[in-house]
Amino acid sequence: MGYRRTIAVGNVDYKTREVFENVVENTHNNVVLADSEGAILYASPAFRNEFDFSMEVGVSYDIFDMVSPDDVGVSREAYDRAVSTGEKVVVTFRVMLGAKDFSYVEAVISNLLDYDSVNCMLISFRNVSAYKNSVIELENYKDHLEELVEQRTQELRESLEKEKLVIEQQKQFISMVSHEFRTPLTIIDGNAQIIVNRGDKLTQEMLQKRSITIRKAVDRLVGLIERVLSDKVLESGDLDVDLSPCNYAAMVRDISIEKLSITPEAKIRLDIARDIPEIWMDEKLVHQVIVNLISNAFKYSCGEAEVKIKLHLKESNILLEVSDKGVGIPLDELNKIFTKYFRASTAAAIPGTGLGLNLVKQIAELHGGEAFIDSEVDMGTTVTFSLPVKLVDEES
Amino acid sequence: MAKIVLVEDEVAVREMLTDELNVEGHEVIEAVNGREGLDAILEHKPDLVISDRAMAVMSGYTMLEIIRDKHKELDDMPFMFMTALTDPRDKDAVEHLEPNAYIEKPVDFSKLHDLVGQLVRR
Numbered sequence: 165m166g167y168r169r170t171i172a173v174g175n176v177d178y179k180t181r182e183v184f185e186n187v188v189e190n191t192h193n194n195v196v197l198a199d200s201e202g203a204i205l206y207a208s209p210a211f212r213n214e215f216d217f218s219m220e221v222g223v224s225y226d227i228f229d230m231v232s233p234d235d236v237g238v239s240r241e242a243y244d245r246a247v248s249t250g251e252k253v254v255v256t257f258r259v260m261l262g263a264k265d266f267s268y269v270e271a272v273i274s275n276l277l278d279y280d281s282v283n284c285m286l287i288s289f290r291n292v293s294a295y296k297n298s299v300i301e302l303e304n305y306k307d308h309l310e311e312l313v314e315q316r317t318q319e320l321r322e323s324l325e326k327e328k329l330v331i332e333q334q335k336q337f338i339s340m341v342s343h344e345f346r347t348p349l350t351i352i353d354g355n356a357q358i359i360v361n362r363g364d365k366l367t368q369e370m371l372q373k374r375s376i377t378i379r380k381a382v383d384r385l386v387g388l389i390e391r392v393l394s395d396k397v398l399e400s401g402d403l404d405v406d407l408s409p410c411n412y413a414a415m416v417r418d419i420s421i422e423k424l425s426i427t428p429e430a431k432i433r434l435d436i437a438r439d440i441p442e443i444w445m446d447e448k449l450v451h452q453v454i455v456n457l458i459s460n461a462f463k464y465s466c467g468e469a470e471v472k473i474k475l476h477l478k479e480s481n482i483l484l485e486v487s488d489k490g491v492g493i494p495l496d497e498l499n500k501i502f503t504k505y506f507r508a509s510t511a512a513a514i515p516g517t518g519l520g521l522n523l524v525k526q527i528a529e530l531h532g533g534e535a536f537i538d539s540e541v542d543m544g545t546t547v548t549f550s551l552p553v554k555l556v557d558e559e560s
Numbered sequence: 561m562a563k564i565v566l567v568e569d570e571v572a573v574r575e576m577l578t579d580e581l582n583v584e585g586h587e588v589i590e591a592v593n594g595r596e597g598l599d600a601i602l603e604h605k606p607d608l609v610i611s612d613r614a615m616a617v618m619s620g621y622t623m624l625e626i627i628r629d630k631h632k633e634l635d636d637m638p639f640m641f642m643t644a645l646t647d648p649r650d651k652d653a654v655e656h657l658e659p660n661a662y663i664e665k666p667v668d669f670s671k672l673h674d675l676v677g678q679l680v681r682r
Contacts, residue, residue, distance in 0.1 A: 339614075340614075343614055346665045346666065347570055347665070349665070349666045350570075350573055350665040350666040350667060351570070351572045351573055351576065352666075353666035353667070353668075354573070354576040354577070354580070354666065354667060354669070355576060357580075357668075357669045358576065358579070358580065358669075361669070362583065377572055377576075380572070381572065512616045512617070513569070513593070513616040513617060514616075515569075515570070
């Protein structure tokens with residue numbers, strides 16, 4: 165009760181002071197009266213409770229004592245402004261609770277210095293921590309959202325780039341396939357024209373040579389059509405593996421002979437194990453694999469092709485290995501070689517669709533098998549087509 | 561009759577065209593891509609160039625681009641593109657390079673000889 169004497173309420177009649185005391189003492193508002201310097205003249209019970217503040221007789225307290233050090237400047241500036249301009253000033257600052265914690269407080273500073281009956285500064289406080297924390301949380305969330313949006317946009321951008329790449333690849337593919345089809349047709353048609361126009365002047369040897377050229381071109385075209393069609397069928401997922409008992413060894417031999425008849429300058433060395441059984445496989449698809457691998461071996465050989473074909477059993481698999489001594493594939497491109505449309509840099513000068521090896525791999529996998537490749541630039545390449553052995557006497 | 565530089569990467573096509581042009585009495589200098597073609601053109605100053613479009617190393621397109629760009633003295637040299645790319649947009653892509661003629665693949669020889677005759681006459 166001693167601080168009643170420090171209230172600078174001036175010359176006021178008892179009744180007003182009593183009203184004031186009753187009202188303020190019982191209000192739940194945090195109210196502080198201070199002088200123009202900031203020295204506390206009076207603090208309401210609610211304030212004393214809220215901010216754990218007790219006043220001892222004879223000790224002077226400064227309202228800025230409770231302000232967090234970082235905010236003293238701001239709050240003092242606001243207080244001085246209220247004192248000098250007479251305007252009501254609102255300021256938000258942090259109040260320390262203990263060593264580390266703080267609360268956000270909003271202070272409304274009213275200048276009642278000129279009021280005779282009051283003659284002090286009236287500061288009303290409101291704890292706005294909840295509000296402030298919400299604002300901070302919103303800010304953080306906004307930042308987080310912005311980050312998320314940026315991330316998603318980046319993901320979309322990358323997706324778009326990939327799409328564009330696919331479309332570009334397809335465009336190039338169509339253009340290249342068109343070229344690929346027309347080239348053997350040009351060869352066939354041109355040689356046919358020569359035979360028609362000058363056939364009577366050509367020697368038997370020249371006629372034979374031209375006929376073989378035509379047959380090679382036809383073979384090339386057939387291979388191309390099959391590759392493109394198979395690829396389309398596989399892509400659409402419509403392909404059903406049609407298993408039947410096959411004489412794998414005979415297939416390899418027959419196709420090798422066929423290929424040599426069209427490419428007489430090439431050599432094939434066959435190394436077929438004696439114990440190759442009849443196995444379940446899709447004859448049409450495996451036929452394509454053999455044709456593809458031999459065509460590749462011929463195509464990517466420089467000059468006259470020397471190809472080795474090995475067919476043998478290894479554990480529970482049957483392995484077809486086709487090797488050439490051709491241009492080879494750079495080591496860092498080997499892992500992409502089975503990718504659709506991919507062509508090794510060493511193949512740049514040789515026409516091709518980029519479909520062949522991808523088909524070989526897909527056909528292997530359709531049978532539950534695998535495809536491998538081993539290669540060295542300028543030394544040659546070996547492609548291995550491995551199928552699990554499904555013996556004909558077993559149930560498929 | 562004429563000195564022709566033939567630029568074509570497919571060996572079977574190349575030898576067939578060379579044979580056909582030789583029979584008509586022309587001298588044919590062969591090149592397997594745009595780079596070789598460029599060298600051959602600069603060395604032999606032919607009466608006509610017949611070139612494929614899409615080739616590895618350097619395409620016929622790039623070759624003509626370089627000629628039009630860096631060898632103004634060859635502005636009068638007749639240039640024929642063989643194209644297996646019959647997309648009309650493809651023709652538009654080369655228009656600005658002002659080739660003198662196009663012939664589509666498969667090549668019809670009577671058409672080829674007509675065009676050669678026309679282009680070489682100047």
